Amino acid sequence: MSTIDTFEQLQAQVEEDMGDFVDQLNEEIRRIAGFLSDAASGLSGFFDAILPGDTVERAIERWNNEIHPWILETAAEVQENVWDAVGDLAGRPMSLIDYAADFSSVKATIYREGDLAQKLVIFNHDWQGYAAENYKAVATTEDAALRDLSLAMDAGATLTSNVANQILTLWRKLARELASWIGDLIGCFKVATEADAIISFEIPAAFELAKAIWNNIVDIADLLVEFLVEQATTAATSWQQLASGARGLPQNKWPMVEEANSDVMNDPGNWEPKPA
Amino acid sequence: MSFQVQSETLRTHATVWDGHAEDAATAGTTIEPGVGKGADFGYLAGLYGVADHYDTWTTAMATALDDAERCFRYIAAALVSTANHYDDTDATVATDMATLDAMI
Numbered sequence: 602m603s604t605i606d607t608f609e610q611l612q613a614q615v616e617e618d619m620g621d622f623v624d625q626l627n628e629e630i631r632r633i634a635g636f637l638s639d640a641a642s643g644l645s646g647f648f649d650a651i652l653p654g655d656t657v658e659r660a661i662e663r664w665n666n667e668i669h670p671w672i673l674e675t676a677a678e679v680q681e682n683v684w685d686a687v688g689d690l691a692g693r694p695m696s697l698i699d700y701a702a703d704f705s706s707v708k709a710t711i712y713r714e715g716d717l718a719q720k721l722v723i724f725n726h727d728w729q730g731y732a733a734e735n736y737k738a739v740a741t742t743e744d745a746a747l748r749d750l751s752l753a754m755d756a757g758a759t760l761t762s763n764v765a766n767q768i769l770t771l772w773r774k775l776a777r778e779l780a781s782w783i784g785d786l787i788g789c790f791k792v793a794t795e796a797d798a799i800i801s802f803e804i805p806a807a808f809e810l811a812k813a814i815w816n817n818i819v820d821i822a823d824l825l826v827e828f829l830v831e832q833a834t835t836a837a838t839s840w841q842q843l844a845s846g847a848r849g850l851p852q853n854k855w856p857m858v859e860e861a862n863s864d865v866m867n868d869p870g871n872w873e874p875k876p877a
Numbered sequence: 878m879s880f881q882v883q884s885e886t887l888r889t890h891a892t893v894w895d896g897h898a899e900d901a902a903t904a905g906t907t908i909e910p911g912v913g914k915g916a917d918f919g920y921l922a923g924l925y926g927v928a929d930h931y932d933t934w935t936t937a938m939a940t941a942l943d944d945a946e947r948c949f950r951y952i953a954a955a956l957v958s959t960a961n962h963y964d965d966t967d968a969t970v971a972t973d974m975a976t977l978d979a980m981i
Contacts, residue, residue, distance in 0.1 A: 608919075692919020700911030700935075707904040720890060727883040732959070736952075740890070743948055747897065750941060754908075757934060761911075764922055833925045840930035846937070853937035855944035858951060858981050866955045867974040869962035874883040 604773075608691050611772045615687050615779060619680055622783045626676060629791065630669065637661050675812075683779065690772060697765035704758035712751040717744040730873030735865040739858050746856050753849025760839050764832075771828050884960035891956040898949035905942040912939045951980040 605611050640657045717740055724737070839848075846853035865871050912935040915928030922928065955977050962971035 689921045690919060692922060693914075693917035696911075696914065696917045700908070700914065700917075703907045703911055707907050711900055711904055716893070720893060724886055724890060727886040736890075736956070739952065743897075743945075743952070746945065750938070750945070753934075753938065757938070761931070764918055764927065768919060768922060828921060829924065832922055832927055836922075837925040837927055837930070840927050840934070844930035844933040844937075850938075850941055853934065853941060855941040855948065857944060858948050860978075860981075863951065863955070863978065863981050866952075867958075867977045869959050869971055872959050872963070874963065877882070 605776055606695050606769065608693065608772075611690065611776060612687060614776045615683060618776070618779050618783055619683060622787070623676070623680075625783075625787045626672070629787065630672065633664065634669075637664055686775070690768070690775065692768050694765035694768040694772075697761050697768075701758040701762035701765065704754045704761065708751050708754035708758060711754065712744075712747040714748075717741070727875055728872065729875050730871065732866050732868070732871035733873065735862045735871075739862050739866070742856050743858075746850060749850040750855075753843065753853075756839075756843055756848055760836065760843065764836055767828060767831060767836075884963045887956040887960040887963075891953040891960070894949045894953035894956070898946045898953065901942045901946040901949060905939060905946070908935065908938060908942070911935055948981065951977065954980060 605614060637657070637660060641661055721737060721740070724733070728736075842848045844853075913932050914935070915923065915930075915932040918928045918931065954972055958972035958977060
């Protein structure tokens with residue numbers, strides 16, 4: 602199985618697995634039906650010699666009325682459940698990983714620790730008064746907001762890449778489990794087609810095992826529960842904090858320069874150069 | 878009296894804020910592809926509001942970066958205007974206060 606990075610690849614993989622499953626299942630059905638037909642027509646002389654005559658008839662009756670309909674019904678149910686589950690998994694994790702890289706890139710460039718503080722030392726040496734004080738307050742506020750935005754970008758990058766990786770992990774796990782289950786299931790049918798198993802009515806035992814494996818696929822939603830719980834708790838809470846502005850930039854709003862501050866700064870008369 | 882040394886300090890600060898404005902503009906462009914793309918989390922991950930929270934946050938960040946760029950452009954202009962006023966040469970002219978006011 603090739604690496605699954607996109608939803609289309611997951612769909613293609615599942616489609617391939619399900620196609621193989623249906624082909625192999627049909628082949629096994631043909632083999633069982635063929636065997637029973639041969640037995641009924643007396644072509645299997647060996648069984649005629651060792652088994653009572655009505656055993657084959659009972660096997661055929663059970664195959665026609667119980668086992669074959671059950672196989673068809675359950676196969677349809679399996680396919681429907683698998684595709685429903687796959688549909689729930691639609692998403693674009695590789696795009697999310699790109700977005701996370703973008704957030705990280707902004708985080709790395711938007712803020713430089715100590716840059717403003719060093720320049721304000723020189724500023725304080727050269728300027729004083731009302732406008733200078735207003736400028737320093739505005740500059741400090743804006744610089745702190747850059748730091749907060751940088752932290753928000755970092756948090757957003759981490760949360761986004763975490764979810765993306767969880768989705769990819771879930772996809773790959775689903776594809777791996779599905780292939781494994783289908784292999785086990787077909788193995789049960791192979792056992793069921795062994796002549797003595799059918800004639801001696803061991804078929805139900807083989808099908809009980811098949812049923813258990815099938816239930817794994819039918820209950821594929823269980824595979825998603827862990828992911829849902831993660832989304833419902835840690836991830837959702839972290840995203841809620843980020844979306845509400847409880848983390849990163851307060852209230853997620855940029856601190857605009859207030860009019861009172863800008864009015865003071867706009868008037869050159871409010872700026873006082875310090876005497877040399 | 879010349880205040881050229883002091884005005885250079887203002888110009889240095891203005892350059893810093895212009896740089897921040899460029900950074901904010903670049904950042905806005907950088908994150909733009911992912912803004913409002915919560916649907917990329919898929920149906921399952923979208924449950925419990927993860928996709929909605931993502932959309933809310935990315936949209937807010939895009940707006941914040943726009944606002945940041947506007948603030949930084951204003952601060953730089955205000956500092957350059959003051960420096961021009963104190964240089965008081967033909968080559969430099971202080972920006973009209975109403976023009977500065979309109980920037981923010």
